[in-house]
Amino acid sequence: MWRDALLVAGKDLRIEGRSRVALNQVLPFAVLVLVLFAFALDPDRGVLERAAAGLYWVAVLFSALLAVQRSQAVESGDGTADALRLSGLDPAGVFLGKAGAVALQLLVLEALLGVGVVVLYGVAPAGLGLLVVTALAATAGLAAAGTLYGVIAAGLRVRETLLPLLLLPVLAPVLIAATRASETALSGVSSGVPAGSWLALLVTFAMVYLGFGVVAFGPLLEDA
Amino acid sequence: MWRDALLVAGKDLRIEGRSRVALNQVLPFAVLVLVLFAFALDPDRGVLERAAAGLYWVAVLFSALLAVQRSQAVESGDGTADALRLSGLDPAGVFLGKAGAVALQLLVLEALLGVGVVVLYGVAPAGLGLLVVTALAATAGLAAAGTLYGVIAAGLRVRETLLPLLLLPVLAPVLIAATRASETALSGVSSGVPAGSWLALLVTFAMVYLGFGVVAFGPLLEDA
């Protein structure tokens, strides 16, 4: 399983290395979403200072969506789906591999995007730790759920439209929990309990979807 | 040109009729976006009522993105691009046709979504007339710009990721103008002047991109 996971992740990262989609397109897209929402919320009304964390995670959420879409587009070459099914690769491995690749790309993106936030809002080191943990947990969740739903939408001709529909509601909890956790981290208010529980939520989410994926990916990948 | 436009629009709408993507996927997606942001913005703080219009148009914006992506996916069958180039169809016609089809789908979506917002956020549409005009102008702009950028990203293997990146910022002005105009309409404050100027902005935007598309579509479609 792990061997297969590495193989698949390696393959996806190599493709990214050749096409640079995550770097050249998803990253700017994240910035874009951030800025656009800032606008939709209307600068004049001072909503934004308060919504900063939310904005950050909305941006990450949409980037995750794109990353997953890309990770599925890669598999959409004609015949590759069949080839994958015949390959004898352990589905769980394929799942972990693709999720891993997505997670890695997201983490880099979050880091780059986050540096901005951290600097701009002068986060306390304590908060920083919390932020990092939050990011890790959230990313694992996003990647796992994303990959799982990605394969559900994959192969259908309506991938572009169906995936967002399926994925967004699932990721909503991550969005909220991550937002709350990071807000605490940013405001530095060490009312640790709430942050902790939000974090717990994120971790459980990630765990659940990782487990679920490992189990369910087989049927999904192979019956499709 | 108009004949070709009708032909192409008819084709796209027929495909929609068979696949029901806009109805079964884009529309729910729009609703979803509305709800999600409602969360991201944290209801407790009473941001929602104020941001209702903004949220509505953000939802429309993303749906437009999906609609355009779909309208391009339809053309991505292997060989169809070449066939289109050889067909002798007037590129301007193709542009107007595809834009028209997208616009029609968006209008329906906006209507349904509008009802939703009124219900969800309990906003009372005071200036209904203004809202309608706004919607019409905004939609024309979204469809025109969307189709133009759609064909730019089309044919590239990275369509899914590149299109949002290119398109969103272009549509941002529409987002803002439409939001402002509808806010005036909703709040019923008949400070007509600002609303009027926002509306003017929307109309010019639509005009510019329609004209630009009619002119530029040729090179884009045929050189590619």
Add this chain to the structure above:
Amino acid sequence: MDPAVRLRSAVCLLGRFPALSGIDLDVRRGEVVAVEGPNGAGKTTLLRALAGLVPVTGGVAEVLGVDLRTARRKVRPRVALLSQAGGLYDELTVADNLRFWARAAGRSMAAVEEAMAELGLDGRLADVAAGRLSTGQRRRVALAALVTRDSELWLLDEPHAGLDAAGRDLVDALVLGAARRGATVVLVSHELERAAALSVRTVSIVGGRTVLGATPAAPLPRPSDQEAAGVA
């Protein structure tokens, strides 16, 4: 009247790669010419260049009297290309696909019905979504579109591929019919005997350039040779 095709050391780049590295080719109006060559020789690229789909960046290139280097778009409406990819909308039914392309090219619906009958696409298949068809059935639909479109210059990329025995014979009939109506046909195929049987001569392409005759060593044709080929 100017020749259907006239290429002199024509060069075509795909990305940075010279898929055509110097093609010489003369095709007179009404001639049926077969093109053969190893995989990757540049046959498909040649057809796409002749259809004005890929730019010719070097040499001389004229099709139906149009200079491909300056006005390749002008030839597009005048040729009929059967590409290896079908060019069908998967969501539309077979009939809808054919009607759309026919209308686009300004052909009559009657022509569509005819073509569908000719290729055995009437009946059940007419209302099946193109995306569900088998390989050979897709090819048949593409052929039907070609027949409806009908034009001065037919460019066929492996028209026999994927078709059953009956389909192959049908293709032969279509080609001969087109030729009889005075159309020029350039036919790419790996089935040398079949192609040879249909055509007045076979052009060999290797490494993106013409190597006339069966053996790479054969000399370029002087007009006289071509006359010979023409009547052969």
Add this chain to the structure above:
Amino acid sequence: MDPAVRLRSAVCLLGRFPALSGIDLDVRRGEVVAVEGPNGAGKTTLLRALAGLVPVTGGVAEVLGVDLRTARRKVRPRVALLSQAGGLYDELTVADNLRFWARAAGRSMAAVEEAMAELGLDGRLADVAAGRLSTGQRRRVALAALVTRDSELWLLDEPHAGLDAAGRDLVDALVLGAARRGATVVLVSHELERAAALSVRTVSIVGGRTVLGATPAAPLPRPSDQEAAGVA
């Protein structure tokens, strides 16, 4: 030892459509069988069913001793399918594609090198992105993947399609080689002579059902007939 393939009035649905409406087929280990039939007859569907990719919903269906109706996934790792679609990652180079699939199937990199050399994919092509290849070159890469994968049961869907003369002979050599090594081969082809030359018998499929022998009217085989066919 149980037969390589044993189908009794097997039925396969694609969507609502019975692409296979009652297939009878027996293939013994080490046999090379050719399958032919009109476009849309169900040949591709048959191969996909044998590979365990599409569910068999009726009749009896066993491949390599595995019951397709209950455990079709078990056969997947044990067969080698050459589908009409290549199954390549367009963004990866030819070499990377082949290495990936080889590793996935637990084959050695040496085997990859060998296969690439055998199919003339070493040299320039090795580092070209698969998406840029010509039709025939893609087929060659798919063949290379097949050769590297090598297995008990080869399922070939129009292996000659799109290949140049040399390529076609290469395919024949590969098939015979596989047979010599004791592999079973089911070979779908529209080129009847070629297929017949390679195989011990030809199975005809029409409308999703087996119609042994040339004429649809031919009776279903009794064991004795099969012996005959086997040694023929």
Add this chain to the structure above:
Amino acid sequence: MTTTAPVEATTDPPDPVAAQGPLGSALTLALGIAALLALAATYALGLALPDTVEQGGYARLIAIHPGLAWASYVAFGVTALASAAWLVPRTRRISWDHLAGASAEVGVVFTGLTLLTGSIWGRPTWGVWWVWDARLTLSALMLAIYLGYLALRRVPSDPEVRASRAAVVALGAVLIIPINHFAVQWWRTLHQGRSLAQLTPENDLDASFIGAMAVGFLAMTLVYAWLTVHRVRVARLEDADAEASLQVAIVERRAEAAR
């Protein structure tokens, strides 16, 4: 025997720049020197500026920050013009596309620096590095837009096709400049108003600041021009190189027949 017809040049003939040395022509050299001098002048003027009550030493950033911002406007403006020149059939030259790309690349760098200096300036003035102020947000948007533009340019495809695609995008993107420029009027912003526009006799904005701003702007524009010119040179050299390697490629390709 094989076809002996000569293969003609396959793109515009390789241009003179290929022949030049690493520093380019005398003109580019002069441009470089001018740019450096102007920079020095800006530095001097900037230091000469008095501290201001509310901002202290930070006020000196006025010598750099606006200049950077305006230079990025210039850069993207040039990109738009060059793109238009490409789209118009009569003036269609691949070098226009080079210019558009190069100018955009430099412009992105300048926009980044604008954001940076701005933030540095914001900390003391507004107490925060960043606020979601219209001017700031739009500047960030500008950055994102042109990153997208560059992303499109990086997608491999036929040069001519890419040029057309990029050109259309560039023309759409340039609209952000006026929007950003007038943002301070359309939205209530923390950011400085259009001081030059507001400049009137009774306006008490210190002349030395205006001077610093002007010189800074001049310097940044020169630097921009310098960098762009060289970026274009590189692009051309790349083309010339491709041209050369193309001839080799053609020979290799033709040689396949020998096998």
